Amino acid sequence: MERNYSKKKKTEREKEEEEKKKGENQYCLSQSLQFKGFCLSSDTCAEVCRKEGFQGGKCKLENAVRKCFCTKPC
Structure with a gap:
């Protein structure tokens, strides 16, 4: 029975990851x-990005360095 629970939990986790990816794919x-x-600070990043003409921005780790990435609809 424990095994079935693990499979069910994994399925729920996969669904959550898929939903998260769908949300990310919109931008x-x-x-x-x-x-x-x-x-x-993602707030500071978003402010700079809006001045660049984007909708917003957020800090993101890339190559072990936190960089500012701007967001816009795809």
């Missing part, structure tokens, strides 16, 4: 050209 990311330094 495309582009690294900010104007943001300088390490991205420590």
Whole structure:
């Protein structure tokens, strides 16, 4: 019985990951050209991105460095 529970739990986890990916796919990311330094605050990143003409932005880890990525509809 425990085995069936594990399979069910895994299926739910997979569904959650799929939903998360669907939400992410609605927006495309582009690294900010104007943001300088390490991205420590997604709010600051979003502000810079809006000045660049994007809808917003968020900090994202890339190559072990937190960088500012701007978001826009795909």
